[in-house]
Amino acid sequence: MKEATLLKIAFICSASGIVLLFFLSSSAELKPVLISEAEKADMGKEVKIKGVVLSVDNTDKLCFLKIGQQKVDTIEVLLFKDHDFDLQKGQIVEITGEISDYNGKREIIANRLKVI
């Protein structure tokens, strides 16, 4: 293959990539962020949040809203298996167990697990 042909193909690929980037940036949909992340964002930056309307205060030309979000917290849970079971990501479970400490972090050593 001639070098000139190869460079033309390379140029076409790069140009296609740039065009694709342009279209993606103009059609890009903002992903919703947590309120805590929105509060840390730079002034003037566009953000999207999702939440529950906690209060509404209307005037003639303005509407003041208070939006609340459910906070997501995580904790490690340790289960000693006495039989095989299949847990998948996304399942909702109820866990009963003892609070323990591992390497300075709290965790629960579960003694009961219920899939809801």
Next chain:
Amino acid sequence: MNLEFLCALILGCATGIFTGITPGVHINLVSTILFSVSPFLLSYYSPLSLASFIFSMSITHTFIDFIPTTFLGAPDSENSIAALPAHKMLLEAKGYEAVKLSSAGAIICLALVVVISPVILFSAPIVFNFLQDYIGYILIVIVCFMILRQEDNKNRLLNFFIFLLSGVFGLVVFGLPGLENPLLPMLSGLFGVSTLLLSVNEKVKVPKQEITDTIKLDKKTFLKSIFAGTFSGGIISLFPGMGPSQAAILGNQLSGKIGDYGFIILVGGIGTVSMFMSIITLLTIDKARNGAIVVLSEIVGNFGQQEFLLMAAVALIAGGIGVFLSLSIAKTFSNIIPKVNYNLLCISIIFFVTILVSYLTGIIGFLVLLTSTAIGLIPAQLNLARNQAMGCLLLPVILYFIL
């Protein structure tokens, strides 16, 4: 798309030059370092910018890494199987053309895989679920075919011996405790250091390199190499433990007689396709097939369609830049290498690789390097092709799938 994203892309391409040129330095190493400082970086830069850096570095690397394979006889694990034909072309004063063939394979296969990616996105989970139970047996058939196609029983026996020896060696190496990066010393010795030692022994004198467009491949061979490279690079990426080297063996069998030039196009294409397929497997079957993409997925978090399209754009841009860079750097190497004392250069690279392997993998890695070098010298002494030495990866993978 903002300036930060584009700057990260350009910086990634620049870093890809460094990782591609330097034997033993891999994108996984840089990505791991990046991940360790990502909490600090993410307070200044967006996750997508960091992802753009990692992926553009990875794609550029696949274009540049053929240069040390050709000019220094120091391949990385992805194109170790192409070290011999590339080295042969260097000695025919066609080192630059070897790099050009590899780049041609890389950019055309990349363009092809991006164009057909909607089909791959749909079919990857289906193919993966169907094939994963049979991949061990498919590999056995391929190995048997590669051995049985030899001219006579003596060659078949010798090829089988090389396959078995390297296969058992591979099993031992993967089972060694405390060896975190087994591929580096194993493949460096089998395909890199052994090639360099042979060059030193034969007192190879690299002729003045020609910057030419003399190599003409017929359309049929060219297309066979491209489609085989795209197909085998794509299929292999679905399975754990399978890499560009196994894909090259599979692709070579599928494409039939394509000669050394076609083989280099095939290997060039496989490396880049495998890298692009990593983001497809991440999106479709939630499996990141190499360290750099693991880091990318950790940094981005939720890797969805939007992120995939952004990375596809990054791949196309970085691929175009990669062609330009690889040809420019290859021209520089073509001018410099013949002026250098090649024997001294080979010895320096052997020392460099040895020190790097020892530093990264310790005394165990050093011993693996010594052993793999010894095994890598055997095919040359027996006048055999070295591809059976890929048994070091194939046999463990076959046993993984079957047992």
